[in-house]
Structure formats: structure tokens, C-alpha cells
Amino acid sequence: MGNAYCVMCGCVDQASVGVVEKWGRFDRLAQPGLHWFNPLAGECLAGILTTRISSLDVKIETKTKGDVAQAVLEELEKVMGAYGYNIEHILMVDIIPDPSVRKAMNEINAAQRMQLASVYKGEAEKILQVKKAEADAEAKYLGGVGVARQRQAITDGLRENILNFSHKVEGTSAKEVMDLIMITQYFDTIKDLGNSSKNTTVFIPHGPGHVRDIGEQIRNGLMEGSSAHLNVE
Secondary structure: OOOOEOOOEEEEOOOEEEEEEEOOEEEEEEOOEEEEOOHHHOEEEEEEEEOOOOOOOOOOOOOOHHHHHHHHHHHHHHHHHHHOOOOOOOOOOOOOOOHHHHHHHHHHHHHHHHHHHHHHHHHHHHHHHHHHHHHHHHHHHHHHHHHHHHHHHHHHHHHHHHHHHHHHOOOOOHHHHHHHHHHHHHHHHHHHHHHOOOOOOOOOOOOHHHHHHHHHHHHHHHHHHHHHHHHHO
């Protein structure tokens, strides 16, 4: 511990602790206050340690109203002292910087706020675009599912109609029922085109022969699709 204090009494300051040794060996800690020691018994105050957190004294330049008032007072004393005046105190009501300084400070604050606002705006637009793309993808997926279900329902309905008609009407084949359904669908399509307000002029080949051609094209397409499916398998 270094040098020992061989005295009868010692005072330990606040926020400190004393180290008491007896015959050169640690004996106890002395709390803040007055303590008595017996040098004849080998007791002594070996040292004092602070219990405060380590600190560093530094000078920081701050510009508060009090600092400005003190600086103005010192400058006035220098100037007015030459004329025999002694200034004891000044009253600092408010600090008004130069207009150019205030303008520069306002521009700096505005620029910082604009920068922060642009960052937030960019993040918001990014989130909006991502959510829009996700919604578009989900809508397309659901639209595709709906179209597939619609076509499946139409196919199931046509199959059921063909089977019911061929069983109930004797002497009819599935091909004849299919031709009848196709003719009905053909006339329904013409009716829908005529009732639409967005159509101006529509050229459609009309006649029984054209209906037969359309039916053959559809059947050929179905047969080619079935053949291609079998070849792939």
C-alpha cells in the first residue's frame, strides 16, 4: 500500500474508504468518518481509496444565455472601463442571432427534415410497390383458378347434358347431341355479341355449313389434343 500513517486518529472523507493494516497485514476497511488507531498494537491507516466512478475533467465550450451574458459583460468592461465606467451587471433578455445566421440554421434544419422525409417516403413507396405486386400476383392466381373451375363446370355440364339427352331420346347419338349443343351455343354467342353496346360491326360467317365446319374444327382439336396426350404418356 505504500507509506502508512502512524497516527492515533484519522478521518476518512465521504465517498472514500480507508485501508487499515495491522503489523503490515490487511486488517479491515474504515468507512467515512473519524477513526481511532493504536500504533502500539501495530494499527495504521495504510491508504485511502475513492469509491467514486473514474471521471475525467474536461473543458466543454457551451453557448448558453449565461455564457453570452458573461462574455458581453467582459467586453463592455474592457470598452467602458477606458471612460471611467464600471459595469456591475447586465440583464440578458434574449439572444437574437444575425439574420444570415438564422437563415443558415433554418436551412440546415429544413434540409435535415427533407432528407429524413425522403427516406421515409422511399421506404413507404417500396412497401407499397411490394404489396401491389403481391396483390397482383394473388389476383392473377385466383383469376386462373376461377377460369379453370369455370371451364371444368362447363365441361361437366356438357357431358351431363349429352348423356341425359342421348338416354332420354332414342335413336340419337352423342355426336348428334354435341352438334345440337354447339348450334345452341353458336346462336347464344351471336345473341350476346348483338346485345353488347361496345361492339360496332362484327362479321360472322352464318349458315348451317359454317356451323358444321366449326363443329368439325372443335372435334379435330379435341382429337389432336387427346392424341398428343397419349403420345406423351
